[in-house]
Amino acid sequence: MLTSVLQGKKILLAVTGSIAAYKIITLTRLLIKAGAEVKVVMTKEATKFASPLVLGTLSKHPVYRDLTEGDSWNNHVALGRWADLMVVAPLSCNTLAKMASGLCDNLMMAVYLSATCPVLVAPAMDEDMWHHPATRANIERLKEYGHTVLQVGAGELASGLVGEGRMAEPEQLLSAIRTALRAKTLQGKKVLITSGPTREPLDPVRFIANHSTGKMGAALADAFYEKGATVLFVHGPGSKLPTYPEITKVAVHTAAEMYKAAVAGFSDVDIAVLAAAVADYTPETVADKKIKKKEASFTLPLIKTQDILKTLGENKGGKLLIGFALETDNSLENARKKLEEKKADFIVLNSMQEPGAGFGYDTNKVSILSSKGQISESTLASKAEIANFIIETALESDK
Structure with missing residues (x-):
C-alpha cells in the first residue's frame, strides 16, 4: 500500500x-x-x-x-x-x-x-x-x-x-x-472530489445532517494532488480540508448545492470521486421562522434529493467515476446494486460494522468493487493510506 x-x-x-x-x-x-x-x-x-x-x-x-x-x-x-x-x-x-x-x-x-x-x-x-x-x-x-x-x-x-x-x-x-516532491503519475489529469456532509434546513436554526467529517475526502484530495493531479474539492459544512493550498476548494451546504457544483465541475475533469455523505432526502418546505414545539408528534414531509452519482454515471463518457457506499447490512449486495444502477466504475464500500472504520475515525477499512467484477480489500489503515490504496487500485484496474 x-x-x-x-x-x-x-x-x-x-x-x-x-x-x-x-x-x-x-x-x-x-x-x-x-x-x-x-x-x-x-x-x-x-x-x-x-x-x-x-x-x-x-x-x-x-x-x-x-x-x-x-x-x-x-x-x-x-x-x-x-x-x-x-x-x-x-x-x-x-x-x-x-x-x-x-x-x-x-x-x-x-x-x-x-x-x-x-x-x-x-x-x-x-x-x-x-x-x-x-x-x-x-x-x-x-x-x-x-x-x-x-x-x-x-x-x-x-x-x-x-x-x-x-x-x-x-x-x-x-x-x-x-x-x-509531487510525483508525476497523474500530471495533467484533473480530479473532482466531493467530501463531507450536507445540511438540509428545516427552519432558520435546524437542519438534517449526518456524522461525516470529510476526513476520507480530504485524504483523497491530498493523495491525488501528491501524484501530480489538479484537484477540485467540493465540500460540505464542517468538513476537514485538504492540506495543500493549491487545491481548489468549493464550499456548499445542501445536497442541491453539492449537486450543482459537482455537475459543473465534472465537465472539466478526468476522474471524479464522490466521497461526500449527501442527504438522500430534504424537507419539502423550509419554514421561514423557527418551528415551535406544540403537538406530541410532528410529521415532516421529505422529498428525494437529486442523485449526483447517477447523474454523473449517465454522462461520464470516458471519465473514471468512483462512488462510495456506507452500509449497515447486506453490504456487498447493496454495494453491487449501487455500482450497477449508478453506472460507476468503482464503489468503495465502508461498513459500519468494522471497528475503527466509518465516520469520525482517522482510520478506515474498505472493499473496492469494480464494474469488471473485481473486489479489492484493504487492511485497517490510516485514511491517508486508504486514499492511496483506492487510487492505486483504480488506476491499476483501469489499465
Missing part, C-alpha cells in the same frame, strides 16, 4: 544565520514524522540561533558545519548528490547574495553548488533588507536558476518593526516540501 509522498525521501536542510532558525527544529520533527530522512548542514552563524545537538538528535545524523572536522573532510559533493530536495531555511540576506553570485566560502555553499536536486528556499530578513533592490535582484536570480522561492510572511520582526520578511512557518514549509 502506498504511503506519504515524503516516505523515504532524502531532505537536506541548509540552515543559515537568522533568528528564524529556531523554526527548523519543528520542521525537522515534522519531516521525520512524515517518514523522510533528514540531514542538516549549518553555517557558523546559524549555530548561534539553533542547537546542532538538538538538530542532530532529531535527524539522527551528525550536523555538518565545516569543510573539515579534525583530520576528516566532509564530502560536500556526496552530500549535495545525496538529497532528493535541498531546503535552505532560513535563507539570510547574506547567503542569498552568495547563492545568487556563486560565492563559495563555507560548507553550506559548497554543498549548494554541488547539489543536483531541486532547491527550495525560505527567505528571512528585516523588511528594509527584503525590499532592497539588491535583494530583489538576487531573488530573481534564484528563480532564474529554477529554484522555488517561498513568499515571506508579514508580522513582527526581530528588529521590533512590523512588516514583511518573516520566514514561512514550519507547517507551510512542510506543505511546500511535499509539493516540491
